[in-house]
Amino acid sequence: IEKNAGAEVEEQFQQAVNAREPNPTTVSDFVFLPAAVIKEKGERSPVEKEKVLMVDAALFAIREIMEEYPEAILYGQDVGRRLGGVFREAATLAEQFGDHRVFNTAIQEAYIIGSAVGLSAVGVKPIVEVQFADYIYPALNQLISEVSKSCYLSCGKFPVQTVIRVPVGAYGGGGPYHSGCVETTLLSIKGIKIVYPSNAADMKGLMKAAFLDPNPVIMLEHKGLYWSKVPGTENAKTIEPDRDYVIPLGKGKVIEQATEEKLNNGETVCVITYGMGVYWAKAAAKNFLGQIEIVDLRTLFPLDEELIFSTVKKHGKCLVLTEEQQNNSFAEALAGRIAKECFQQLDAPVEVLGALNLPAVPMNILLEKAMLPDAEKVSAVVKSLLEY
Numbered sequence: 001i002e003k004n005a006g007a008e009v010e011e012q013f014q015q016a017v018n019a020r021e022p023n024p025t026t027v028s029d030f031v032f033l034p035a036a037v038i039k040e041k042g043e044r045s046p047v048e049k050e051k052v053l054m055v056d057a058a059l060f061a062i063r064e065i066m067e068e069y070p071e072a073i074l075y076g077q078d079v080g081r082r083l084g085g086v087f088r089e090a091a092t093l094a095e096q097f098g099d100h101r102v103f104n105t106a107i108q109e110a111y112i113i114g115s116a117v118g119l120s121a122v123g124v125k126p127i128v129e130v131q132f133a134d135y136i137y138p139a140l141n142q143l144i145s146e147v148s149k150s151c152y153l154s155c156g157k158f159p160v161q162t163v164i165r166v167p168v169g170a171y172g173g174g175g176p177y178h179s180g181c182v183e184t185t186l187l188s189i190k191g192i193k194i195v196y197p198s199n200a201a202d203m204k205g206l207m208k209a210a211f212l213d214p215n216p217v218i219m220l221e222h223k224g225l226y227w228s229k230v231p232g233t234e235n236a237k238t239i240e241p242d243r244d245y246v247i248p249l250g251k252g253k254v255i256e257q258a259t260e261e262k263l264n265n266g267e268t269v270c271v272i273t274y275g276m277g278v279y280w281a282k283a284a285a286k287n288f289l290g291q292i293e294i295v296d297l298r299t300l301f302p303l304d305e306e307l308i309f310s311t312v313k314k315h316g317k318c319l320v321l322t323e324e325q326q327n328n329s330f331a332e333a334l335a336g337r338i339a340k341e342c343f344q345q346l347d348a349p350v351e352v353l354g355a356l357n358l359p360a361v362p363m364n365i366l367l368e369k370a371m372l373p374d375a376e377k378v379s380a381v382v383k384s385l386l387e388y
Contacts, residue, residue, distance in 0.1 A: 030156040031191055035249060037209040042245030044201050045238070052240040055089050055226035057200035058165075058219075061207040062090070062127060064243050066097050069125060072211070073101045076112055076129030076165070080104035086131060087167065087226050109135055114142035116162040116216075117150060126162050127211065133168040133220070134180040147216045148191030163210045164218045169276055169323060170368055171224035176360030179368070181324040183300055184333075186218055193249055194300040196220040198278040201238040202298055205247035213249060220300075222275045232375070233279045250302035252295050254311065256282060259290035263315070266347070267291055269385045270311045271378070272334070273321035274298065281321055283375035288382060300330065308334075309341050316347035317385045321378060326354030348388035353381050 052060070066072045074093060077086075080103045084091035094102040105112050109130055116126040130136045136143075151159035170179035186194055195210055195217060197203040203221070210217035225236040255278065258268040269288075271281040274297040285292040295311055297304065312318045318338060322331035335350040355361075356371045 030152050030154075032193070033151060033156055033159050033214040035209075036212040036214060037246045037248045040205070040247050040251070042205070043242040044205070044245055046240075046242050049240045049242075051237045052200050053227055054197070054200045054203050054221075054236050055087055057203040057238075057240060058089055058207055058221065059091060059093070060240060061204040063093060063096070065127070065208065065211050066093065066101065069211075071123060072125045072127060073119075074127045074129070075103050075105050077107060077131045078104060079129055085129070087223060089165075089167075089221075089226070090129075109137075109139040110142050113139040113164060114146060116164070117142070117146045117160050120160045120162055121158055125211065127165065128162060129165040131167070132178045132180070133166050133182045134177045136166060136182055136186075140185075143186075143192065144189055148189050151215065152191060159214050160216045161214050162216050163207070164216065166218055166220050167223040167226075168220045169222040169224050170361045170372060171230050171276075173363050173365045173368060174223075174361070175363035179361035181322075181355075183220060184324055184328070184330040186220075187301055187330050191216070193217045193302065194220065195249060195298070196222075196274045196300055197298060198222070198225060198275055198296055199236045199238050201241050201245075202247060202253075202296075204241050205245045206249070206298065209246045209249055212246070217249070220275070224276055225279075230276075230279070232283050233276075235279070235282070247298070249299045250304055251299065252297045252304035252307045254293060254307070255296045256285055256292060256294040258293040258315070262290045266316070267386065268293060268315045269317045269319060269382050270295060270315040271319045271321055271382070272297065272308055272311070272338075274300065276323050277321040277373070280373055280375050280378050284378035284382060287379050288386070291386065292382065303334075305337075305341075308338065312338050312342045312350075313345040316345055317388065318342075318346075319351045319353060319378070319381055319385060321373065322352070322354040323372060324354050325357045326352055327357045329354055348385050351381050351385060353377060 079085045079090040081094035119126045147160045195206050224230045228236045270293045272295045281294045320331045320335045335352045339350045
């Protein structure tokens with residue numbers, strides 16, 4: 001065995017030594033394989049359906065996926081038969097599909113995410129869950145060293161096809177270990193797609209597209225929107241889309257438009273946001289009727305730069321709104337790109353509003369509120385932009 005193994009290694013080594021040098025123009029090939037979903041399809045708001053909670057839209061999407069794809073499995077902490085997820089986001093799935101396809105794991109995030117690499121390599125399509133965003137840090141080694149690099153280093157032979165669900169965000173006094181936002185950390189890892197839905201219809205359509213994508217996709221799901229219990233988030237409940245509804249990753253959406261009259265008078269501002277920021281922006285827009293246009297990014301990578309830049313150029317004034325701590329955030333990086341790309345059309349500096357730059361979200365609800373953006377804080381920034 002040792003002799004045969006040595007001979008095989010020597011043969012492969014000589015092949016590598018004798019191989020031609022690669023063409024430098026191919027250096028960016030195989031970061032991702034081509035996406036399976038490239039346009040929105042299916043019925044978003046069928047007349048016969050009722051409104052559903054965002055958490056249920058995710059549950060229904062995964063149920064339909066597992067019915068159609070026997071290679072799909074779901075696992076993570078507490079998603080199995082006894083509890084069905086701490087947010088009931090996997091309720092009844094183990095009963096329907098069996099403990100071999102829906103099961104609990106140990107409290108070991110590195111294993112949860114790392115095991116998806118091997119499973120994907122043998123044809124299984126794992127949907128895994130990290131219980132809270134704050135718990136993802138033990139898995140960073142697997143995300144960086146294996147999940148993000150596999151497709152690139154194997155020239156597309158071993159992409160890691162997995163969906164990683166991560167509940168995020170602060171509400172209701174979750175405290176320093178259950179309230180985190182981690183998009184900036186994850187976006188620093190190249191080779192992973194990041195999705196961030198803000199309502200039930202987008203949740204279902206993006207979840208289906210994420211599963212069909214041949215690349216690793218992280219679904220950031222704001223737990224404050226799961227049940228629409230936070231005042232002002234009732235619109236996170238939507239009509240449940242049809243079974244075949246999908247949204248291509250990388251496509252944002254204008255969810256509130258300014259009026260032509262205000263636009264022509266130069267009295268408008270656009271707000272670029274996602275997640276809970278959508279609802280802070282919509283609440284603030286009530287104070288500036290017809291003057292605010294809101295873009296919901298829906299996907300943070302790939303990013304719909306075409307929609308972002310065209311919207312900013314149309315209005316000339318822009319606020320990038322995030323729940324993350326503001327300094328050195330994705331939002332600040334995006335503001336810089338907007339400022340560079342739209343410089344000649346800007347009528348004011350690009351503003352950014354995020355949470356206070358604290359190391360953790362306080363458990364006390366009053367302190368939590370003081371840390372986070374809200375409609376009042378958004379309104380103050382919008383007012384200053386309009387007056388610029």
